[in-house]
Amino acid sequence: MSNQRIVHLECGKSTQVLYVLGTVINIDIYKPSPPGCRSFEVTTSPGVNYSISDKQNGSVVTHPAIRWALIKDSLLRVTVGQVSSAANDGKVKITFYGDDLDKPVDKMTLELTAVYVSLDVDADRDGIVEENNPNKSSWMWGPEGHGAILLVNCDKELLTTSEPDNMDDKVYTFEDLADMSRMIIRTEGPKLMPAGYTLNLHISPSDKKKVQLFRHEISSVTSVLGRTKELTAMDFTKGHNKIIFSAEGLAFPDNKTATLVTFNLSVVNQQLPIFTDQVVLHFAPWIMTPNTQAPEEVYVCSSPGNEKFLIEFKKFVQKAQCKLTICPVTEHAGDIWMQDEIEFGYIDAPHKFMNIVMDSPRNRGLKNFAYKFLLGRDFGRIDVKSDKIADSLDGFGNLEVSPPVTVNGKEYPLGRIVIGSHLPIHPDGRKMVKETQDLLMAQSVQSPIILYSDWLHVGHVDEFMTFVPAPDRKGFRLLLASPLSFYSLFKRLQKEGHGEAMMFDNAYRDPIKINDILKNQALHERNTHVQHCIDWNRDILKVELGLDEADIIDIPTLFKPTKAKTHVGAYFPDMVNMIVLGKYLGIPKPFGPLINGECALEAVVRSALEPLGLDCTFIDNFTSYHIGQGEVHCGSNVRRKPFTLKWWNMEI
Missing domain, CATH: 2.60.40.1860 (Protein-arginine deiminase, N-terminal domain)
Incomplete structure (x- = not known):
């Protein structure tokens, strides 16, 4: 106004x-x-x-x-x-x-x-609600920017409550107020005020669904705005006054235009405003953490049949000095795919940090894991819901994020989200539900990239790509599954006289000779097509992440048709589908041919990754995960440390 x-x-x-x-x-x-x-x-x-x-x-x-x-x-x-x-x-x-x-x-x-009269927020983003900041009614990105920040209050302060704190209009503890954004109305006037003037605090009909405002009274905290209420009126009282409020976000925005919330304070006389002050708050985005961020906690399931895997996995996690949480069989109903059910991230503001787990709409046996094991104080949950029946591509093995990159001079200091989908020319193919994609796009700070993963039986990007830390170049390497590298390796081994060496020797299926694999022309032709699919994604990733060929390492991989014939799955444990804990890599044991007592596939991976200072541990997940169309990464999950960079200091 x-x-x-x-x-x-x-x-x-x-x-x-x-x-x-x-x-x-x-x-x-x-x-x-x-x-x-x-x-x-x-x-x-x-x-x-x-x-x-x-x-x-x-x-x-x-x-x-x-x-x-x-x-x-x-x-x-x-x-x-x-x-x-x-x-x-x-x-x-x-x-x-x-x-x-x-x-x-x-x-x-x-x-x-x-x-x-002044309506005030923390517009300079230092954790303090300063008085009448001239930039309080607008938002600007960057270290010299301004604008207050609003958190979605989706953690749970009390174990006795059944839902996250933003699901009702109550404040049960003072700790809950710390999750909210402070807002203050300051007024000064003479001891005797003219009659007929009120202060009206109001929001738009669309904003009331996104935010809730609590007023601090002497002995209580009361919801006064949001949900169903667009306006709250107060008498303009005499003297010097300070009315304190706390604002909480109710839901994460699902489009970029909904990331801002505006509060208006009007001085009203005879139902008409004679003055209006305004503040703007920006929702804190949900931020994913890439493999280059240090691990804090690892999650995996126990189930009948994966005892041997768990023994090896525990040793690996212990070596990486990480906390390990194991979901018992009574809590997952046979759904052992920890990576597919949840994705870890966080939200941050000058006044508060909160871990946030995003819960996939797949809703299988692990659907209550985030609610029962993770939701708590300063640990929130996003529950993605959709009317569409979720398919395989809705699992979060199909949701990854790159390390920070610079592309043609544009910085992405928090990395870029990677999602698998169908080819643009095949609109009827499988893809993530719109609700998940809209939410990810709306977060703005990790501009998503869409890849082609529908050629896979499961259809997840983690089946053909991952990122590992590196001490040089861009600080990481992109690992890509490569049938071409597989055939190049096996042809070399054959030429060197190892054609009779066996794949899967001492494994869980019938061994097969290098010679027999190489003479399977149908398998070779199918993997030629797979290589084209991966190369299509390779070209996209090089452009969208600003990568050179030297930033990419090809990992020998072989795929085979599944029962549906139209899709493929890993022929042997897919080594790209690894878990990354700092410099420690937990890699699916491929059961390649033994050459001079060493697995030839493991040797190639070691020679590519160990010079980068990485420690490779090959874990047997053949019966526990591989035969179910997944690997180590699919069956585990990692909560990582947040970025030191504050998202609001980005240049968007």
Whole structure:
């Protein structure tokens, strides 16, 4: 709302108005002037300032008791520099003169009660609600930016409550208020205030569904705005006052235009606002953490048949010095795919950090894991819901994020999200539900990339790509599954006289010779097509992540048709589908041919990754995960440390 306001005066009368510091009152002098008047003069009480403006001369700063010629467009602009000590103590008197310059014709008077009103938030993002920040009503990204931040309050402070804190209109503990954004109304006025003025705090109908505001009383905290309420009214009380509120986000935005919430504070008289102050808050985005971020906690399931895997996996996690949480069989109902059910991330504001787990709409046996094992104090949950029946691509093995990158001069300091989908020319193919994709797109800070993964039986991007840390270049390497590298390796081994060496020797299926694999022409042709699919994604990733060939490492992989024939799955345990814990890599044991006592596939991977300072541990997940179309990464999950960079300091 404009800080300018028109007030109409009448000759022979005194008009009383409430004036809000920082605004301008405009008074038309010409229209109410008596007939025959030629000039006028203005006198004011101390602290009341004015200027005269007209269309011809613009504004002219004046001094008391200066007479002015009365012309058609004369406009008096009045401001007050301090709060009134008593009601109506600010005076503006306008005296009119005709031909006799010593004899006044008439006069009109304005009496002002000056008050101070400010709606305040943490607009400079330092954790403190400063007073009347000039940038509080807008948002700007970057280290020199401004604008307050709002968190979705989706953790649970009390174990006795059944839902996240943002699901009701109650505040059960003072700790819950720490998750919210502080907002303050500050007012100053004389001890005796004019009657009939109220303070109205209001939001738009669309914003009321996104935010809830609590007012702090002496002995309680009450919901006053949001959900079903668009307006709350308060009396404009005398003296110096500070009314404290706390705002919580109710849901993560699902489109980019919904990331801002606006609160308006109006001074109202006779149901009309005479002044409006405004603040804008930006929802904190949900941020995923890439493999290059240090691990904090690892999650996996126990189930009949994966005892041997768990023994090896525990040793690996212990070596990486990470905390391990194991979901018992009684809690997952045979759904051992921990990666597919949840994705870890966080939200952050100057006043609060919160871990947030996103819960997939797949809703199989692990559907209650995030709710029962993770949701708690400072650990929130996003429950993605969809009317569409979830398919395989809705599992979060199909949701990854790159390390930070710079692409053609544009920085992505929090990396970029990677999602698998169908080819654009095949719109009827499988893809993530719209609700998940819309939510991810709306977070803005990790601009998603869409890849082609529908050629896989499961259809997840983690089946053909992952990222590992590196000490040089961009700080990481992209690992890509490569049938071409597999055939190149096996042809070399055959040429070196190892054609009779066996795949799967001492494994869980019938061994097969290198020679027999290489002479399977149908398998080779299918993997040629697979390589084309991976190369299609390779080209996208190089462009979207600003990668060179030296940033990519090809990992020998072989795929085979599944029962559906139209899709493929891993022929042997897919080594790209690994878990990354700092420099420690938990890699599916491939059961490749033994050459001089060493697995040839493991040797190739070691030679590619160990020079980067990475420690490779090959874990047997053949019966526990591989035969179910997954590997180590599919069956585990990692919560990682957040970025040190604050997202609001990004340049968008």
